[in-house]
Amino acid sequence: MPPLDLEQLNRLLRRLADGDADALDGIYLLVGKRMFVLARGIVRNEADAEDVLSDSFLKLARGARSFREGTNGYAFVMRVVRNTAFDLLRKRKVRAEEDLDAFFHLTDERYSPERREDAIALEAAMEKLSAEEKRLIYYRYYLDLTIREVAEEAGLSKSAAERKMSAVEQKLLALLAGQRR
Amino acid sequence: MKSAYLERQFKTYIDGAELPAVDLSAAKREVKRSKSQRRGKRIAAILSSVLSAAAVVVLAVTLAIGLMPSYTPPETYLIADAAPMSATYTSLSEKYPEKTAPFASFFFASNASSEYALISLGGEEVLMEIELSSVGGGRQMRARVYIDLTDGEKQPQELEEYKELAAGGAVRSETKYENGEYVSRAYCTLADGSDCYIDMTSNDDSSLSALLDLIRK
Numbered sequence: 001m002p003p004l005d006l007e008q009l010n011r012l013l014r015r016l017a018d019g020d021a022d023a024l025d026g027i028y029l030l031v032g033k034r035m036f037v038l039a040r041g042i043v044r045n046e047a048d049a050e051d052v053l054s055d056s057f058l059k060l061a062r063g064a065r066s067f068r069e070g071t072n073g074y075a076f077v078m079r080v081v082r083n084t085a086f087d088l089l090r091k092r093k094v095r096a097e098e099d100l101d102a103f104f105h106l107t108d109e110r111y112s113p114e115r116r117e118d119a120i121a122l123e124a125a126m127e128k129l130s131a132e133e134k135r136l137i138y139y140r141y142y143l144d145l146t147i148r149e150v151a152e153e154a155g156l157s158k159s160a161a162e163r164k165m166s167a168v169e170q171k172l173l174a175l176l177a178g179q180r181r
Numbered sequence: 182m183k184s185a186y187l188e189r190q191f192k193t194y195i196d197g198a199e200l201p202a203v204d205l206s207a208a209k210r211e212v213k214r215s216k217s218q219r220r221g222k223r224i225a226a227i228l229s230s231v232l233s234a235a236a237v238v239v240l241a242v243t244l245a246i247g248l249m250p251s252y253t254p255p256e257t258y259l260i261a262d263a264a265p266m267s268a269t270y271t272s273l274s275e276k277y278p279e280k281t282a283p284f285a286s287f288f289f290a291s292n293a294s295s296e297y298a299l300i301s302l303g304g305e306e307v308l309m310e311i312e313l314s315s316v317g318g319g320r321q322m323r324a325r326v327y328i329d330l331t332d333g334e335k336q337p338q339e340l341e342e343y344k345e346l347a348a349g350g351a352v353r354s355e356t357k358y359e360n361g362e363y364v365s366r367a368y369c370t371l372a373d374g375s376d377c378y379i380d381m382t383s384n385d386d387s388s389l390s391a392l393l394d395l396i397r398k
Binding site: 016019020021022024025028032033034036037046049050053054057058059060061062063064066076079080083086087090091106107110111112114115116118119122140141142149152169172173176 | 183184186187188190191193194195196197198199200201203204205207208209210211212213215216257333338341342344345347351353370374
């Protein structure tokens with residue numbers, strides 16, 4: 001399974017910035033699930049997550065021209081979703097923070113049967129990480145932040161963030177390899 | 182560099198989740214509306230370079246009506262299209278006490294200054310603009326602050342992208358070092374929930390956080 005096609009997403013964002021409304025359909029198909037999972041992990045219920053998703057697409061429609069060519073379109077989109085979700089919580093005077101566990105417990109009754117076995121294995125491995133380690137994985141693999149951005153979010157120096165990120169990745173890879181044996 | 186293996190694992194994992202159907206029609210209308218507005222402005226600019234001032238006004242209005250699709254009034258607006266009017270701290274502190282209270286120290290301090298304006302659209306006050314400056318302790322700072330007066334119901338388009346700056350909880354900001362100065366943009370909310378947007382230039386990279394600490398107490 002290839003990783004997210006960043007080039008395709010960036011092309012869609014450029015088309016959107018040029019006024020091609022149909023680019024929104026492409027963005028929805030390409031990253032809609034990631035946007036929804038992120039929204040749900042922050043607002044913690046499906047109805048609000050759907051509202052956040054709708055509002056995020058509206059914001060992308062208005063703000064696509066602020067996307068700078070050559071930068072990471074996926075991080076741009078995830079930032080819009082994250083901020084929209086935080087805005088919703090703040091309007092309700094609810095503390096705005098992510099529920100990390102929600103990001104790593106997706107296998108409900110509606111989850112794809114074909115992917116369920118691998119998903120459960122990944123979730124079991126994630127369970128063995130500390131809260132700090134889960135947060136680093138969330139920053140890097142959900143939000144697609146750079147190491148420098150991870151460092152800023154986590155309140156670490158860049159070198160410390162690099163070391164910790166590398167250690168978490170090695171730990172997670174070892175856990176997954178152990179499950180495959 | 183990220184682990185390509187973990188990236189694939191998480192992509193597959195997330196792709197197994199269900200995605201609700203989302204109605205994108207409102208967003209698509211917004212894309213088309215923005216495109217029409219920009220086209221109208223471009224044509225008006227071209228005409229203004231070749232026609233007399235009176236003829237430009239008549240033609241620009243005609244074109245705008247013809248180009249814009251019929252729709253309910255938008256929730257976004259351009260600050261450039263709105264009318265600013267100077268105001269005093271004293272008058273605004275009576276009318277908008279919660280929004281001006283965080284900036285009181287700039288009014289009373291001898292090493293700082295503040296100038297206020299109200300920005301109106303269609304007779305409604307939509308935005309408060311505050312020009313701030315301060316000098317002291319080796320730090321010089323100039324800032325322009327915008328405070329929303331519509332409880333979030335109207336959004337100035339020029340400031341919308343501030344909400345998408347790097348998220349740090351309730352504050353989003355970015356700072357760059359340009360031409361020997363720190364140039365910052367930030368978005369936050371005041372204690373009464375009002376949206377607040379900041380543009381700042383300073384010789385000190387801690388000026389933005391100092392201002393944010395002051396106004397978000």
